[in-house]
Amino acid sequence: MQLAVWTYEGPPHVGAMRIAASMSGLHYVLHAPQGDTYADLLFTMIERRKSRPPVTYTTFQARDLGKDTAEVFRTACQHAVERFQPQAILVGASCTAELIQDDPAGLAKALGLSIPVIPLELPSYQKKENWGAAETFYRLVRGFCGGVGQPDRSERTRKTCNILGSTALGFRNRDDIREVKGILDALGVPVNVIAPLGATPADIARLPEADFNVVLYPEIADTAARWLERTFKQPRSTTIPIGATATRDFVREIATLAGVDPEPALEELGERLSWYARSIDSNYLTGKRVFIFGDATHAVAAARVCRDELGFKVCGLGTYAREFARDVRAAAADHGVEALITDDHLEVEDAIVAAQPELVLGTQMERHVAKRLRLPCAVISSPVHVQDFPARYSPQMGFEGANVLFDSWVHPLMMGLEEHLLGMFREDFEFNDTAEASHLAALGGKADRHASEDGDTSPNAGAAPDGDIHAPAAEALPAGWTHDAEKELRKIPFFVRGKARRNTERFAAERGVAPITVETLYDAKAYFGR
Amino acid sequence: MSVLERLPQSAQTGAACATQAAPLRQRGQHEVFCGLTSIIWLHRKVQDAFFLIVGSRTCAHLMQSAAGVMIFAEPRFATAIIDERDLAGMADLNEELDRVVDRLLTRRPDIKMLVLVGSCPSEVIKLDLPRAAGRLNRLHAPETRVISYSGSGIETTFTQGEDNFLASLAAELPKAPAAASASLMVVGTLADVVEDQFRRLFEALGIRDVAFLPSRKGSELPEVGPNTRLLLAQPWLGAATKALESRGAILIEAPFPLGEGGTTAWLKAAADTFGVSDDLFEQVTRPGRERARAALAHHRDDLCGRSVFFFPDSQMEPALARFLHVETGARIVEVGTPYLHRTHMNADLAQLPGDLVLSEGQDVDLQIARCRAADPDLIVCGMGLGNPFEAEGRTTKWSIELVFAPIQGYEQAGDLAELFARPLRRRAALKVEI
Ligand code: SF4
Numbered sequence: 001m002q003l004a005v006w007t008y009e010g011p012p013h014v015g016a017m018r019i020a021a022s023m024s025g026l027h028y029v030l031h032a033p034q035g036d037t038y039a040d041l042l043f044t045m046i047e048r049r050k051s052r053p054p055v056t057y058t059t060f061q062a063r064d065l066g067k068d069t070a071e072v073f074r075t076a077c078q079h080a081v082e083r084f085q086p087q088a089i090l091v092g093a094s095c096t097a098e099l100i101q102d103d104p105a106g107l108a109k110a111l112g113l114s115i116p117v118i119p120l121e122l123p124s125y126q127k128k129e130n131w132g133a134a135e136t137f138y139r140l141v142r143g144f145c146g147g148v149g150q151p152d153r154s155e156r157t158r159k160t161c162n163i164l165g166s167t168a169l170g171f172r173n174r175d176d177i178r179e180v181k182g183i184l185d186a187l188g189v190p191v192n193v194i195a196p197l198g199a200t201p202a203d204i205a206r207l208p209e210a211d212f213n214v215v216l217y218p219e220i221a222d223t224a225a226r227w228l229e230r231t232f233k234q235p236r237s238t239t240i241p242i243g244a245t246a247t248r249d250f251v252r253e254i255a256t257l258a259g260v261d262p263e264p265a266l267e268e269l270g271e272r273l274s275w276y277a278r279s280i281d282s283n284y285l286t287g288k289r290v291f292i293f294g295d296a297t298h299a300v301a302a303a304r305v306c307r308d309e310l311g312f313k314v315c316g317l318g319t320y321a322r323e324f325a326r327d328v329r330a331a332a333a334d335h336g337v338e339a340l341i342t343d344d345h346l347e348v349e350d351a352i353v354a355a356q357p358e359l360v361l362g363t364q365m366e367r368h369v370a371k372r373l374r375l376p377c378a379v380i381s382s383p384v385h386v387q388d389f390p391a392r393y394s395p396q397m398g399f400e401g402a403n404v405l406f407d408s409w410v411h412p413l414m415m416g417l418e419e420h421l422l423g424m425f426r427e428d429f430e431f432n433d434t435a436e437a438s439h440l441a442a443l444g445g446k447a448d449r450h451a452s453e454d455g456d457t458s459p460n461a462g463a464a465p466d467g468d469i470h471a472p473a474a475e476a477l478p479a480g481w482t483h484d485a486e487k488e489l490r491k492i493p494f495f496v497r498g499k500a501r502r503n504t505e506r507f508a509a510e511r512g513v514a515p516i517t518v519e520t521l522y523d524a525k526a527y528f529g530r
Numbered sequence: 531m532s533v534l535e536r537l538p539q540s541a542q543t544g545a546a547c548a549t550q551a552a553p554l555r556q557r558g559q560h561e562v563f564c565g566l567t568s569i570i571w572l573h574r575k576v577q578d579a580f581f582l583i584v585g586s587r588t589c590a591h592l593m594q595s596a597a598g599v600m601i602f603a604e605p606r607f608a609t610a611i612i613d614e615r616d617l618a619g620m621a622d623l624n625e626e627l628d629r630v631v632d633r634l635l636t637r638r639p640d641i642k643m644l645v646l647v648g649s650c651p652s653e654v655i656k657l658d659l660p661r662a663a664g665r666l667n668r669l670h671a672p673e674t675r676v677i678s679y680s681g682s683g684i685e686t687t688f689t690q691g692e693d694n695f696l697a698s699l700a701a702e703l704p705k706a707p708a709a710a711s712a713s714l715m716v717v718g719t720l721a722d723v724v725e726d727q728f729r730r731l732f733e734a735l736g737i738r739d740v741a742f743l744p745s746r747k748g749s750e751l752p753e754v755g756p757n758t759r760l761l762l763a764q765p766w767l768g769a770a771t772k773a774l775e776s777r778g779a780i781l782i783e784a785p786f787p788l789g790e791g792g793t794t795a796w797l798k799a800a801a802d803t804f805g806v807s808d809d810l811f812e813q814v815t816r817p818g819r820e821r822a823r824a825a826l827a828h829h830r831d832d833l834c835g836r837s838v839f840f841f842p843d844s845q846m847e848p849a850l851a852r853f854l855h856v857e858t859g860a861r862i863v864e865v866g867t868p869y870l871h872r873t874h875m876n877a878d879l880a881q882l883p884g885d886l887v888l889s890e891g892q893d894v895d896l897q898i899a900r901c902r903a904a905d906p907d908l909i910v911c912g913m914g915l916g917n918p919f920e921a922e923g924r925t926t927k928w929s930i931e932l933v934f935a936p937i938q939g940y941e942q943a944g945d946l947a948e949l950f951a952r953p954l955r956r957r958a959a960l961k962v963e964i
Contacts, residue, residue, distance in 0.1 A: 001626035002611045010591040035564020035683030038592045040914030050921035059560040062684040095586035096650035125614045
């Protein structure tokens with residue numbers, strides 16, 4: 001039994017829903033109680049999807065339990081097929097239905113439907129959302145491509161590929177696909193199928209026709225891509241095109257897989273991140289401490305961009321995706337930090353406090369933590385929120401993605417000169433702690449000072465009551481400080497004051513210095529080097 | 531002339547009222563929240579309580595998806611997620627629960643009332659939560675009282691979670707002394723600001739001994755006994771009312787305090803029970819009634835004659851329909867409700883015309899078809915249906931806001947009307963097509 005307040009991932013059947021909702025011509029019949037229908041709002045509210053996700057819930061009740069929940073399932077299944085006329089259906093159980101063991105697979109088969117039935121076994125008490133999505137996609141691919149012979153690709157003049165892994169509710173997947181498609185166009189590589197996002201079951205059956213697979217989100221597509229590789233000799237790409245360098249690597253990898261020359265495409269496509277990072281205005285970014293947490297793909301990629309392309313110092317790196325812990329551990333070792341592998345957000349919060357970052361790149365969860373700690377933050381990974389589906393084109397991948405990363409990770413930070421001026425003239429009456437950084441002022445209210453590039457309107461903000469602020473308030477009166485030391489501390493800009501206070505207190509505690517004086521403050525500053 | 535008679539009359543006078551209407555009952559997919567969702571407001575209302583759901587990852591995910599999508603890092607609720615080891619019997623569930631509770635109470639010593647909330651999984655595996663609560667209560671009382679109720683989706687819909695919570699709380703209330711003078715208990719969560727307004731009104735009416743359930747502190751529960759009179763502030767309180775009646779309390783029948791008329795009739799029912807003179811009542815309520823009327827007037831043009839279709843959500847639907855119909859002149863097409871508690875709803879149904887469709891429970895696909903065919907001006911529905919309807923060019927109001935926003939009482943009458951008027955106004959204002 002695990003105590004959880006917030007979770008990074010939903011149950012595995014939500015992963016299956018994401019696959020179903022990504023595709024057309026597919027319907028998911030889910031044996032589940034009525035409350036589980038909340039999952040619809042993830043799609044209709046967070047992603048602002050225009051239609052209900054293609055899911056029928058049986059919504060069995062307690063009074064059905066003693067009698068015939070299997071009959072409830074059969075009826076729901078039959079009605080769903082008649083009403084929605086899908087090309088195929090997925091059938092499965094949510095956590096509660098798993099306990100009553102009605103065997104949706106067997107029941108659906110026995111109905112003798114005229115369309116293919118793909119049964120899902122998603123152990124709810126063991127696995128989570130991403131695993132559920134990956135498993136569902138894999139079952140679909142096996143279901144529609146299994147038993148098909150090796151396609152004859154010898155006549156082809158140009159090699160073709162599939163793009164795998166994009167899903168409904170995926171972080172910026174909608175725009176990533178367009179960006180990656182642009183790269184493939186520039187390379188002259190035809191795309192056979194993009195899946196699951198936008199595909200039909202018939203498209204899935206055509207996957208084997210391609211020469212290779214472009215895997216964008218291994219959390220979703222790795223299992224299926226490996227099976228396709230084994231079964232149809234379709235090699236798969238492994239570079240994730242996030243950041244300028246990785247995108248160039250990606251172009252070269254794809255060119256190799258497709259047997260084409262990458263140079264014309266590399267010349268044609270360009271980005272601004274590299275130049276912006278080199279420009280003198282970005283000097284102040286040097287060595288900024290950044291804490292990174294998210295799914296494995298985005299976290300590992302972000303760490304590389306931060307160090308190699310923005311000149312930040314990675315002070316923490318972690319993931320909630322245990323399935324990919326190994327990749328994150330390897331990356332963390334490369335950055336000289338210890339990987340944080342956990343799905344307990346309180347543990348992540350503790351790690352953020354301990355790492356003393358100047359910027360947090362994380363999920364919605366870290367965004368809230370950062371907000372309370374008054375740290376700048378940008379979202380880089382699911383779990384997502386309504387604002388992570390911006391109206392504008394805003395990919396993470398490819399060359400335009402690199403530009404987006406520069407803007408969205410650098411803008412939350414204070415501008416260089418502004419930071420100096422704030423530091424130099426603390427007593428300027430307009431430089432009080434509630435003054436906005438000028439370039440952020442347009443972004444909204446004070447509470448949102450450090451929200452990422454977007455505002456903070458939740459779909460049901462009106463519904464949201466006030467939260468507990470259990471973290472140490474940034475402005476709490478420091479105990480054990482002399483009056484002068486405390487005054488001096490207040491001259492330090494608010495965005496680094498908490499860190500200065502913690503450093504000084506640690507320094508004083510370790511040396512048994514009490515009370516903390518102005519001298520102690522500067523001794524600690526010299527000792528920690530900042 | 532009684533207050534009820536003074537209410538504006540239905541536009542379709544002559545038509546039989548909705549009390550006689552046989553509700554349409556269809557069995558199919560429900561599209562509603564389960565009772566766990568009540569915790570979203572309960573955990574804010576009762577400031578020293580903590581709600582511990584004993585359930586699955588789905589329950590935890592529901593809570594964060596419905597609760598403003600992860601707005602805050604640590605609210606006063608959490609889920610003890612049952613895992614494989616618990617199910618395989620490798621870990622004793624009760625011992626695991628004790629361990630989780632220990633950890634929680636160590637970290638949050640400020641908790642004065644711990645509420646174990648049952649879910650579908652805990653019920654299907656027959657985990658006896660009332661017993662567990664008894665055991666834990668022996669361990670942790672008096673510092674922390676431990677109680678339990680079920681919010682499971684196989685038994686409860688949305689607001690029924692609060693009903694079960696209050697029913698469970700009813701058993702904990704101290705017994706009022708037999709000689710106690712008559713007191714009023716207002717039952718059902720109200721926004722603090724609304725509660726304060728009502729408190730002032732009751733005070734002015736001379737009803738001094740007034741308690742609200744749930745109270746803001748779980749450690750300061752009101753007394754109950756044969757001299758307690760119950761006034762329901764919310765319509766979803768069937769089980770709670772029964773539990774309070776079994777403690778001797780007596781229910782005052784009244785419509786719900788929505789809008790000018792609803793609020794007046796609600797207050798009047800209490801006033802009559804407590805022997806308040808008509809003059810005093812008139813004098814105390816006049817300013818509020820006038821303000822409510824003035825505030826409503828701003829929205830009447832937007833709502834008068836508009837057709838409205840309610841999907842089931844909170845059980846408030848008949849009362850909301852009464853408000854819209856009687857006080858703003860809207861035309862009600864269908865009133866869907868997850869559960870129709872006739873006795874509690876009678877006063878509101880009596881003011882609705884007999885020709886509307888009253889539906890209880892749901893087959894959501896059939897109901898959507900019915901709604902499309904009726905093509906109403908405004909659809910009141912849950913978040914799963916709203917955007918798909920909007921994408922069809924229809925206008926909707928999220929029903930969940932009607933549960934979360936302060937809408938009861940005179941001072942909120944205008945706000946309540948505005949919640950319905952705003953989508954219509956917005957629709958008219960926007961020049962963009964989809
Ligand atoms: S319906 Fe049941 S399983 Fe689903 S969230 Fe509600 S209590 Fe949990």
